[in-house]
Structure formats: structure tokens, C-alpha cells
Amino acid sequence: MAAATVDSAISRYLDHLVVERGSAVNTVASYRRDLARYRTFLAERGIGEMAGVQENDVRDFLVALRRGDPERGVPGLADSSVARTLVAARGFHKFCAAEGLTPTDVAHSVRPPKAARRLPKSLPVADVLAILDAAGAGTGPRSLRDAALVELLYSCGARISEVTSLDIDDLDLEHRAVILRGKGGKERLVPVGGPAIAAIEAYLVRGRPALVKKATPAVFLNARGGRLSRQSAWQVLVDAAERAGVDKEVSPHTLRHSFATHLLDGGADVRVVQELLGHSSVTTTQVYTLVTVNTMREVYATAHPRAR
Structure with missing residues (x-):
């Protein structure tokens, strides 16, 4: 060989x-x-x-x-x-x-440096609400899209890639839920708050049809009718934060951390938040506990600032 x-x-x-x-x-x-x-x-x-x-x-x-x-x-x-x-x-x-390409694993004993643990940054509820208001403050189909996008990011604590990869069939507006596909292609069903549902419905009825150029399953579209990219979705959030006068660094991950922090502050069980975020375990040493969708929905409805 x-x-x-x-x-x-x-x-x-x-x-x-x-x-x-x-x-x-x-x-x-x-x-x-x-x-x-x-x-x-x-x-x-x-x-x-x-x-x-x-x-x-x-x-x-x-x-x-x-x-x-x-x-x-x-x-x-x-x-x-x-x-x-x-x-x-x-x-x-x-x-x-x-695979037999080398006789031994020469990297087996090489260990990476331990990174210092940093507390995730989150925003006060008031700042998040200001960003949500700013995202939908304009007129036209793209403003409707931006409002739905940012509302959904915060409502679900979703990663930016999970939201931009959404297809129409992933939305269950009747039951106020959405299917998110996380790392490794793992799917999870996440409840969606009332304001996000209203924003999505407005976008689907009055915004998305104006952006569609040809048949596509994508929920969020760009001005050319294609699927909105992660970079463009990121910029939507940054622009909304700027218009809201939020001078802190804001990213989709900031919104995700804010989602988790606000739920925990509202009394949510850490295991429920773990499920909502799509994490495999609370910590590397803790036994993973399954939480039913109904339990998640109940805790979410009582703890999330934008659930109703």
C-alpha cells in the first residue's frame, strides 16, 4: 500500500x-x-x-x-x-x-489548553424588548421578516443557523411550536411565545409572498427570494440593536444567553432550559434527565417574558 x-x-x-x-x-x-x-x-x-x-x-x-x-x-x-x-x-x-494510514495515533497524548471559563453575556429584559420593538419598527416585507426573525431567535433561544435553516413545514403555528435542528442534526420541538407567533403570521401573510421569486421551502428569505444567510440574519439583529440604542455588543448568541438567563430568573428548572437550548447535559458530570414536551411548554409559558 x-x-x-x-x-x-x-x-x-x-x-x-x-x-x-x-x-x-x-x-x-x-x-x-x-x-x-x-x-x-x-x-x-x-x-x-x-x-x-x-x-x-x-x-x-x-x-x-x-x-x-x-x-x-x-x-x-x-x-x-x-x-x-x-x-x-x-x-x-x-x-x-x-484506518491504517498511520501505525499509531501520534496525537493521542497531546492535550489542549484549558480555556478560562467565562460567564455568558446576557442582556436585561428591557434591552431585549427594545431590540424586538426596533426590529419591527419599519414598513414593508423586510421589516415584517426582521421582526419575525428576531422575535423567534429570542422566543426559542435558537442558534442563528437553526432559524435560517427553518422550512415552512417546521412551523406548527396552531400548536405554537417549531422544530429546530441543532448540532449533529438533532431535532427538538420548542414552544414559541405569542408575540413571536403573531410576528411570524404577519410575515407569512404580508411579507414573505412579496419576497418569493420561485418556489422554496425556506421560511426567511432575502431580497432576491433565496434563503436568508446566517451573516444577513446576524446583521438584522445588529441593526435592530443599533436602532434601539443598545450600546452593548449584541449577537445571536447574546440573545440565546439572554433567553436562558431570563428563563432561569423567572424560575424555570435548569433541565427544562437545557432541553429548550438543545444541550446534551446540564454539566459533564450530571445525569441527563428527559423532560416531556408538555412540561417544557408549561414552564416556558410561566417563565418566559414573551410567552403570552
């Missing part, structure tokens, strides 16, 4: 993530970027075949990520980014060993 090159091994691993693991598009794109960085590092060391990669190369890669390249003006990465990139490299080497 011919020696595996670094390029061919990376291609096989990325194919494995897509075909066999069913990894999300964004996950594969992230791994592709991280492994491209790793490929460049190895190439600069004159290593083009997997047989030439040793444990010290992986360790030196970690050091290089943290140090950056001062001579070229390239800053080092934060520990969280270093850890993410090393996860990609470790997964890659584990795959190569399992």
Missing part, C-alpha cells in the same frame, strides 16, 4: 465526517479550515506524508498556534481557539490510526 500523503489523508477524513458521521455543514467547514492550517504547518516542516508526522510535531503545532508569528504580524490564538483547532487535529490522527 502506497504511503498516505497528508493531503489525501485530510480529504479522506473530511469525507468520513460528511458521509459516515453525518456532521453538520458548519462543523465540516470548521474542521476543513483547522486542518488546512495544520497542513500548512507540516508542509513548512517539509512533512508531506503521514508517516513523517511525530508526536512532537503535534505538540509544536499547539505551541505555534498560541504564539502566532510576530515577524509576519500574525497574533497567537486564544486558548479556546487553540483547543478547537487541536480537537480537529486529534480527531484526524485518531481516524488515520483507525
